[in-house]
Amino acid sequence: MSPVQAQERPQPHDPGAERAVLASMLLEPRPCVDTFIEKLGSEKVFYSPAFRAIGRAILELQKEDKGIDIITVADRLSREGRLEHIGGEMFLLDIQNSIATTANMEEWCRIVRGYSILREMIGTCAQSLEKCYSPDKDVEEIVGEIESDIYNIRHGHTQPEIIEFSKYIEETFRQVEKIIMxxxxxxxxxxxxxxxxxxxxxxxxxxxxxxxxxxxxxxxxxxxxxxxxxxxxxxxxxxxxxxxxxxxxxxxxxxxxxxxxxxxxxxxxxxxxxxxxxxxxxxxxxxxxxxxxxxxxxxxxxxxxxxxxxxxxxxxxxxxxxxxxxxxxxxxxxxxxxxxxxxxxxxxxxxxxxxxxxxxxxxxxxxxxxxxxxxxxxxxxxxxxxxxxxxxxxxxxxxxxxxxxxxxxxxxxxxxxxxxxxxxxxxxxxxxxxxxxxxxxxxxxxxxxxxNSRYSDEDNPAKNDNNSMNRSGQ
The missing domain is CATH 3.40.50.300 (P-loop containing nucleotide triphosphate hydrolases)
Structure with missing residues (x-):
């Protein structure tokens, strides 16, 4: 399959998972919008333009500290001239009624995020093809840029967990004990x-x-x-x-x-x-x-x-x-x-x-x-x-x-x-x-x-790892 044919294929996505994420935010806005922001960040993770528009409206209402439901989201989309383009209020109602519970919100976010990363990789690979045809760049520079882009995709989506301060205290003291020993x-x-x-x-x-x-x-x-x-x-x-x-x-x-x-x-x-x-x-x-x-x-x-x-x-x-x-x-x-x-x-x-x-x-x-x-x-x-x-x-x-x-x-x-x-x-x-x-x-x-001085067994803040050093360390 040629690169052009590959780019013409529908990109990977899961409309069911995307719909379920939006439905969760409409059913239980307060916890589910926070989960969405923590796990996915922005509406750009949605493949469907209609879902992106709805997601953006929900996030804007959250940012403005306004209520989130079908009526307020429809009003926001209507003011922006997008409501009819996505299918009207009935489309929003269909989304909300597509799930019975928000219990699996985090799992749906994981699915949506995974497909979003795959689409980002496809976009990066397409850009890499263009870079390979660039006549004004050195080969090593092109290879370096492509490697950097892929590395950023691989490592740029890791979300650090929020940890209670008490656990930080415990971990810090464990480190102190290890340092002493x-x-x-x-x-x-x-x-x-x-x-x-x-x-x-x-x-x-x-x-x-x-x-x-x-x-x-x-x-x-x-x-x-x-x-x-x-x-x-x-x-x-x-x-x-x-x-x-x-x-x-x-x-x-x-x-x-x-x-x-x-x-x-x-x-x-x-x-x-x-x-x-x-x-x-x-x-x-x-x-x-x-x-x-x-x-x-x-x-x-x-x-x-x-x-x-x-x-x-x-x-x-x-x-x-x-x-x-x-x-x-x-x-x-x-x-x-x-x-x-x-x-x-x-x-x-x-x-x-x-x-x-x-x-x-x-x-x-x-x-x-x-x-x-x-x-x-x-x-x-x-x-x-x-x-x-x-x-x-x-x-x-x-x-x-x-x-x-x-x-x-x-x-x-x-x-x-x-x-x-x-x-x-x-x-x-x-x-x-x-x-x-x-x-x-x-x-x-x-x-x-x-x-001008030597390491001692009692005094080596970087751990007594250098007692075997000869001339340079002494």
Missing amino acids: NQVEIGIPTGYCDLDRLIIGLKPGEMIVLAARPSIGKTSLALNIVRNIALKASKSRSVAFFSLEMTAEQLTRRLLCTEAGVSESRFYDGSFNKKGELMRLTKAAGTLRNANIFIDPTSGITIAELSAKARRLKMKHNIDIVVIDYLQLMKAGSNIDSRQQEVAEISSGIKKLAKDLNIPVLVLAQLNREVEKTSGKASKPRLSHLRESGAIEQDADIVVFLHRDRDETKDVSPEVLEKGVDAELIVEKNRNGATGIVGLKFIPQIMEFRS
């Missing part, structure tokens, strides 16, 4: 204990921004966190890393060298002279083979494409976190004149992705040059230094700045380079917690950030 994890630990104590880990549904000026080490820190999450915790997790700046080979090489404690320069000059370096690289390679890390090195990826890929990874591999390096290299995918508006759309899309997948999204971002125009303590980054859009600050749940003096790594002895230079993580925004500064050591030789 270390049976539940609030957020995914980063592997940096002082940071985890401050932000309580990377929590589901949150957008976490890690920002810095170029060449400060934000990619290295992000990879350190990825390595900790995927390998160093007692509970391994799956990570999706979207790299718009570095290739998959470069990222793999950096992860390998950091894990082995070997300078990346060895790959370029071939001088694996230090005792045990090749052995450590071999061991690190074996360890990294077990890591559930998925790297996408697509340059200039749009937010729609990234979201589609992340959804596929979530469904196929149940990823626990998404990392994006970095925001300003992404594209909105639509024609937007202002770069500030484009970044705002990208930022909003990232936040939506975190909420839709209910996982944390760690996104790297660049700071503008204003931070370099001052000296001393005043040179530390602020929220106003986020480049190109204030929307990033607004959308983010947590904003962390990586700050260090780049001059410290110049003209210093190899001994100092191996011991590390001081760096800071400045938690400038934390929607659900405290802000503050966390001290780190940066080891330029192996591109590794190390925490």
Whole structure:
């Protein structure tokens, strides 16, 4: 059957269920209209134009706090010039007399809702066909839009139940007990204990921004966190890393060298002279083979494409976190004149992705040059230094700045380079917690950030899941 023939077929619907829903609202307006609004939302769920007109009249009367019966509904339809088109008052009377009881109202709503979703899917598929014939769009962009449309249909019709407050209290205290007994994890630990104590880990549904000026080490820190999450915790997790700046080979090489404690320069000059370096690289390679890390090195990826890929990874591999390096290299995918508006759309899309997948999204971002125009303590980054859009600050749940003096790594002895230079993580925004500064050591030789303190058995707010962490977590 051709697509045209498919579209000409009558769309799925159940006239009996639609009639029964309307009859229930006419027989017992107060409870049944409320049930309709809760379960179905609007009159658009009806297939029949006549039923949609009647449903709209009932909802308008409800909104205006007016009585609902055959007479008032007929009067409303008559005023709008629609009464005769639907069949007059006798049609309304036939609807009301079509049922004897409203006991099955919720079941009828379920049937109507199901067919409404099927019709929405048919409409989406028809639009998808049109998109496939669009000559001015990239294939990946079209695929991303279609996947997003279908995902929204699948997950956009879930109605959360209303729960008594007392049950929330009970559930909250059960969570408290589990936290005390270390049976539940609030957020995914980063592997940096002082940071985890401050932000309580990377929590589901949150957008976490890690920002810095170029060449400060934000990619290295992000990879350190990825390595900790995927390998160093007692509970391994799956990570999706979207790299718009570095290739998959470069990222793999950096992860390998950091894990082995070997300078990346060895790959370029071939001088694996230090005792045990090749052995450590071999061991690190074996360890990294077990890591559930998925790297996408697509340059200039749009937010729609990234979201589609992340959804596929979530469904196929149940990823626990998404990392994006970095925001300003992404594209909105639509024609937007202002770069500030484009970044705002990208930022909003990232936040939506975190909420839709209910996982944390760690996104790297660049700071503008204003931070370099001052000296001393005043040179530390602020929220106003986020480049190109204030929307990033607004959308983010947590904003962390990586700050260090780049001059410290110049003209210093190899001994100092191996011991590390001081760096800071400045938690400038934390929607659900405290802000503050966390001290780190940066080891330029192996591109590794190390925490200045260790996890203790008694004090780990993200659950004692990191006691097995080695260098990066300690």
